[in-house]
Amino acid sequence: MRRIPVLLAAALLAAGCTADPEVETGASGCDPAFTGAIRDWAAAGFSGALAWGDGAGFDCRAAFGMADTETPNADETVFAIGSISKAFTAAAVLDLVDAGSLALDDRAGGLLPGLGGPAADATVEQLLLHTSGLEGEYGEDHRPLERDAAVALLSGMRSAFEPGTEFLYSNAGYALLALIVDEATGDYRGYLAEEILVVGGERIGGFWDGEPAAPGPRAVGTVDGAPAVEKGGFAGPHWALAGNGDLAMTAAELRDWTDALFTGGVVSEDAVELLLGTRFDNGDGTAEIPGWVSVGPDLFGAPVVTASGGGGDTGHNAVAAWLPETGTTLAVASNGDGVIAGELVDAIAPALIAGEPIPAPEPHAEIDPAELRAREGVYTAGSGSTYTVTAEEDGLLVAADGADAVAALFASDDFTPEDVAAHEAAVLALLNGETAAGREERDALEAELGAIAGVSLAGTTAGNGELQTYVRLGTADGDVLAWYALGEHGDVGAVAVPTEPPAFTLVPIGDGEYRPADLAGADVRVAFEDDLMTAAGPGGGLEARRDA
Incomplete structure (x- = not known):
């Protein structure tokens, strides 16, 4: 399941920001009332920057939290924008189509020498709209991948369905588009830097890894509660993330570029018309367009074009949106994991739509270290599942071992119980070898772990906008815990083998009760009474x- 960030018309029309030395590190052009509300969300865990405007003089920018342990986030702080990079790749492709160098119905095999397999038969349009059907593993983020090796990997990919008939989000498809741009121009990175990463005649942003790099101080992301290791120093070759997740810039630059793109300042007006008119209807009020999702007026009261990206090992998240009817543009970037960019907008959007005050995040009580230490221990349920509770500086860290233990602590506004059940069933089907992809995965596991006697569910959580189902793999040497995140067609999207049980940070709210520090799980309550x-x-x- 791919999550569409909730970016609504009212959110783009009700702008604002002010200042608090503890959580807000800079603001300009913003409404004080709105900033007062966002300041509360910064205190609850949002760390990053936001910018919005209408291209006609309205320009609001604000930054919150810390870029690293010593430096506050600021207007000039650079963030990795992850999959929003696809919007830039799409712009490059449509620029070349507009120039006559490519055509939407050209097949990739005719544009990229050496490409074979189903990838060669995919058209440029299918790659742009994620309808090529390409599935399978493609490189590792921030790991070396040579150009020829990338072409070979793409040539070996399967097709999940007849191209053009269904949607399957594909990083590989956009990596292939980057290779096509490279072949057509002689230099993918150079073409983006000189022709696409341009606003008002000046270059903006750049690449997270390698040259030309995004200039300016970089925020350090947060991954699993710790500072991210990936800070942009990987030397390459960079074809694993090329075209699908390789760019970085400030929130203001992302806002300005989005406005420039849709108003003909990056590519021609004809190319913009082609971008907006090249569509795959998802059947739910949304449509894929090259690099973006177009959200119809029936959902939010006005059309919105949006893109999101992030997660992974940079620990950054970003959202960009354009409101066609008003020309308003919003960009939000975050480097913390308390409240990420998309979660911030999700939390405030319903009130903005209703014209009501923005809700404040649920507060927590003052941290009492003695109280936290008194809660420590291993708690065992009748089912045999356990909670291992450890006192930390900012709350209780609870490791949940067992499907029912995980379920009781998991809540998400992005996924329904039906989504969770369907994902768990698909993971079991995969690991029991009921599909071709599953048989390959099972063979790979047994080559590493030995024969697997059985697979059992161990709970499901969400991470980086996707469901992660934990399983126990029975081997001769004992059970091995793993988690899987699947694509829409049951392929492996992400996996960790072996892994530790999922952990949740809880903060006190008074009278022996706790809630998750992650406000996406605010519906969960945990109570302690003596040893219960x-x-x-x-x-x-x-x-x-x-x-005992």
Whole structure:
């Protein structure tokens, strides 16, 4: 399941920002009332920058939190924009189509020498709209991948369906488009830098890894509660992320570029018309357009064009949106994992739509280290599942081991219980070898772990906007814990083998009760009374007693 960020017309029309030395590190051109509300979200965990405007003089910019342990985020702070890079790749392709160098119905095999397999039969339009059907593994982020090796990997990919008939989000498809741009221009990176990363005649942003690099101080992201290791120093070759997740810039630059793109300042007006008219209808009020998602007026009251990216090992997240009816443009980037860019907008959008004050995040009580230490221990449920509770500086870290233990602590506005059940069933089908992709994965696991006697569910959480289902793999040497995130057609999207049980950070709200520090799980409550721990949320409830 691919998540569409909730970016609504009202959010783009009600702008604002001010200043608080503790959480807000700079603001200009913004409404004080709005900033006061966003300041509360910064105090609850949002760290990053935002910018919006209408191209006619309205220009609001603000930054919150810390770029690293010593430096506050600021207007000039650079963030990796992840999959929003696809919008830039699409612009490059449509620029070449407009110039007559390519055509939407050209097949990739005719444009890129050495390309074979189903990838060669995919058209440029199918690659732009994620309808090529290409599935399978393609490179690793921030790991070396030579150009020839990239072509070979793409040539070996399968097709999940007849091209053009369905949607399957594909990083590989956009990597192939980057290779096509490289072949057509002689230099993919140079073409983007000179022709596409340009606003008002000046270059903006650049690449997260390698040259030409995005100039300016870089935010350090957060991954699993710790500073990200990837800070942009990877020397390349860079074909694993080329075209699909390789760019970086400030939030203001992303806002300005989005405005320039849709108003004919990056590519010609004919190319913009082609971008907006090249579509694949998703059947849910949204449509894929090259590099973006077009959201119809029936959903939000006005059309919105949006893109999102992030997660992964940079620990950054970003959202960009353009409102065609008003020309308003918004960009948000974050480098913390308390409240990421998309979650911030999700949280405030319903109130903005209704014309109501922006809700404040649920507060937590003052941290009492002695109280936290008193909660420590291993709590075991009747099912045998356990919670291992550890006191930390900012709350309780709870590792959940067992499907019911995980379910009681998991809540997400982005996924329904039906989504979770479907994902778990698909993971079991994959690991039981019921599909071609599953048989390949099972063979790979057994080559590494030995024969697998059985597979059992161990719970599902969400990370980086996707569901992650934990499983126990029974081997001769004991159980091995793993998690899987799947694509829409049951292919492996991401995997960790082996891994640790999922962990949740809880903060006190008073009277022995706790809630998740991650406000996306705000519907969960955990109560402690003597040696009894009770967890309850949308996914169920569970009682566990502390071991003697």
